Amino acid sequence: MYELHSASKGLVSHGVTTCAGCALELIFRNVLDVLGEDTIIVIPPGCSAIFSGYGKETAIKIPGIQGTLESTAAAISGIKRGLLAQGNTHTTVLGFAGDGATLDIGLQSLSGMVERNENVVYVCYDNEAYMNTGIQGCSSTPLWASTTTTPSGKPTPSKELVRILAAHNIPYAATASVAYLTDLRRKVKKAKETEGAAVLHVQTPCPTGWRFDPAKTIELARAAVETGFWILYEFENGKFIINKKLKSFKPIEAYIKGQGRFKHLTAEEIEKLQAAVQQSYERFVNSCNAGQ
Numbered sequence: 001m002y003e004l005h006s007a008s009k010g011l012v013s014h015g016v017t018t019c020a021g022c023a024l025e026l027i028f029r030n031v032l033d034v035l036g037e038d039t040i041i042v043i044p045p046g047c048s049a050i051f052s053g054y055g056k057e058t059a060i061k062i063p064g065i066q067g068t069l070e071s072t073a074a075a076i077s078g079i080k081r082g083l084l085a086q087g088n089t090h091t092t093v094l095g096f097a098g099d100g101a102t103l104d105i106g107l108q109s110l111s112g113m114v115e116r117n118e119n120v121v122y123v124c125y126d127n128e129a130y131m132n133t134g135i136q137g138c139s140s141t142p143l144w145a146s147t148t149t150t151p152s153g154k155p156t157p158s159k160e161l162v163r164i165l166a167a168h169n170i171p172y173a174a175t176a177s178v179a180y181l182t183d184l185r186r187k188v189k190k191a192k193e194t195e196g197a198a199v200l201h202v203q204t205p206c207p208t209g210w211r212f213d214p215a216k217t218i219e220l221a222r223a224a225v226e227t228g229f230w231i232l233y234e235f236e237n238g239k240f241i242i243n244k245k246l247k248s249f250k251p252i253e254a255y256i257k258g259q260g261r262f263k264h265l266t267a268e269e270i271e272k273l274q275a276a277v278q279q280s281y282e283r284f285v286n287s288c289n290a291g292q
């Protein structure tokens with residue numbers, strides 16, 4: 001177990017605007033706690049922007065701006081270059097963006113940031129849809145999950161951010177989960193210490209969009225890992241490292257039951273989903289073993 005550092009305990013205020021049970025708050029607090037107050041943050045539109053505040057009010061006690069949905073990676077690159085031009089090599093520049101802002105609308109900007117190997121930290125909190133604007137499906141929405149634009153289930157699987165970035169030969173990228181906070185904090189520290197671009201992809205259970213009991217956030221995040229639905233891994237020095245290898249898979253029901261977005265699935269579809277999740281996990285492990 002760990003405690004938030006007393007020195008930075010106050011970087012996020014106590015009253016915040018997320019829905020009850022939202023994993024975003026936990027991620028925000030832990031990321032800022034590890035990075036510390038010598039950090040500048042850029043946030044695009046989305047739930048994190050509402051979290052960070054509006055008008056003259058803010059929940060975050062570090063300098064930052066709200067940018068556009070497509071340009072977080074470009075904005076943090078520019079801020080970092082500006083600081084370096086002033087001789088400031090110590091300030092961490094952080095992009096904190098949703099999945100729509102990262103995997104869809106901001107992917108081009110992120111690709112450029114990694115290709116240039118900017119010395120910044122980018123965290124994608126992934127609640128698996130455009131939540132802030134009404135739960136529209138996006139490329140991170142999982143196979144067969146229901147959203148307002150895919151009411152009978154999304155017909156395609158989600159993109160794999162870390163693997164896309166590995167194809168850019170990024171110095172450091174990793175997935176993380178709120179059910180494994182020690183692991184998440186270790187990865188944030190590593191990202192901060194990386195010379196060059198570092199990106200974290202954090203699954204972010206969203207009680208409102210996924211339609212589950214807000215008391216179950218951590219339980220659900222853990223079930224995502226134990227069923228093979230969300231794989232905890234890192235890409236470093238050109239190699240993948242799986243942080244939590246599964247000896248057996250928990251039945252997928254442990255993850256999807258209790259989530260309204262999957263409740264339309266028949267028993268046969270649940271079986272197919274189980275098979276798809278396992279296949280995808282095994283393909284990933286095999287590709288790691290083959291050093292790909």
Ligand SMILES: Cc1ncc(C[n+]2csc(CCOP(=O)(O)OP(=O)(O)O)c2C)c(N)n1
Pocket residue numbers: 045046047048068069070097098099100101102105127129130131132133
């Ligand atoms: C180019 C552009 N298209 C659409 C919007 C409207 N918009 C604002 S927030 C948002 C949702 C962003 O989704 P995501 O990045 O996943 O964050 P979340 O709301 O899920 O936290 C959208 C579509 C916008 N601001 N800019």
Ligand code: SF4
Pocket residue numbers: 017018019020021022023024047127131132205206207208209
């Ligand atoms: S919609 Fe989801 S991600 Fe957004 S604040 Fe509510 S619970 Fe959190």
Ligand SMILES: [Mg+2]
Pocket residue numbers: 098099100126127128129130131
């Ligand atoms: Mg989202």
